[in-house]
Amino acid sequence: xxxxxxxxxxxxxxxxxxxxxxxxxxxxxxxxxxxxxxxxxxxxxxxxxxxxxxxxxxxxxxxxxxxxxxxxxxxxxxxxxxxxxxxxxxxxxxxxxxxxxxxxxxxxxxxxxx
Amino acid sequence: xxxxxxxxxxxxxxxxxxxxxxxxxxxxxxxxxxxxxxxxxxxxxxxxxxxxxxxxxxxxxxxxxxxxxxxxxxxxxxxxxxxxxxxxxxxxxxxxxxxxxxxxxxxxxxxxxxxxxxxxxxxxxxxxxxxxxxxxxxxxxxxxxxxxxxxxxxxxxxxxxxxxxxxxxxxxxxxxxxxxxxxxxxxxxxxxxxxx
Numbered sequence: 001x002x003x004x005x006x007x008x009x010x011x012x013x014x015x016x017x018x019x020x021x022x023x024x025x026x027x028x029x030x031x032x033x034x035x036x037x038x039x040x041x042x043x044x045x046x047x048x049x050x051x052x053x054x055x056x057x058x059x060x061x062x063x064x065x066x067x068x069x070x071x072x073x074x075x076x077x078x079x080x081x082x083x084x085x086x087x088x089x090x091x092x093x094x095x096x097x098x099x100x101x102x103x104x105x106x107x108x109x110x111x112x113x114x
Numbered sequence: 115x116x117x118x119x120x121x122x123x124x125x126x127x128x129x130x131x132x133x134x135x136x137x138x139x140x141x142x143x144x145x146x147x148x149x150x151x152x153x154x155x156x157x158x159x160x161x162x163x164x165x166x167x168x169x170x171x172x173x174x175x176x177x178x179x180x181x182x183x184x185x186x187x188x189x190x191x192x193x194x195x196x197x198x199x200x201x202x203x204x205x206x207x208x209x210x211x212x213x214x215x216x217x218x219x220x221x222x223x224x225x226x227x228x229x230x231x232x233x234x235x236x237x238x239x240x241x242x243x244x245x246x247x248x249x250x251x252x253x254x255x256x257x258x259x260x261x262x263x264x265x266x267x268x269x270x271x272x273x274x275x276x277x278x279x280x281x282x283x284x285x286x287x288x289x290x291x292x293x294x295x296x297x298x299x300x301x302x303x304x305x306x307x308x309x310x
Contacts, residue, residue, distance in 0.1 A: 015152075
């Protein structure tokens, strides 16, 4: 039996720090604890600046703090990239268009290898 | 901190410790990581107890989606009201079933046996061991109390953590837990030092 990855680990990091939701809210620039609570419960997603603020506060990358969300985004994007690669491979073009397609395919291959 | 590499395969477990007026909880992700911990009060009249306990446990089940809820079968202390404990246990079992989460009861005797094997006979020694294993809750660890002192309200958290740890040791990953405990300082020290 395996458990699903949580959408985020904000609560775990906050509890480790000993901060209260109110204190965290103040650090993030909110006037109350409501937003921090909503982020922890994944009821709302924080804006980019706040996500980066979490990274600064906990000294952990955003992708770790929002592991489940990161996983979901990664899966979706990988699928889209695979679809794009398939589409590019199926195209027939000449001259500069062909070079452009070749460059994109090369980049996709390099990206996959890293 | 959280080890990403282990996350997708980690077993999540909600360990509970009930008293007649409150319950302690610890959410494990694998035997080495705590996701959440704390306690919830259900100091309400007995006729409303079932409903209140369910209300306290439900958010934990929804938020963490554990694969199992584990608690002690027989934690009847002289100061605890057995009827209230029974009602609470029933309410938790029902709520776990409703959320399709496995519900497990651990015998107090087997839990005690496990800790005696690792050199922790007394409750405060178990709490100290737990505090060493999980530094995030170490600040809540209490020294050995006198008979006339009342129990610290953090004790339920350590009791829940102990139950969860034994559950991992007996059912999921015994070697990992034993290795974990073998590396703690109190396990390496003579027992007299631990008690001091």
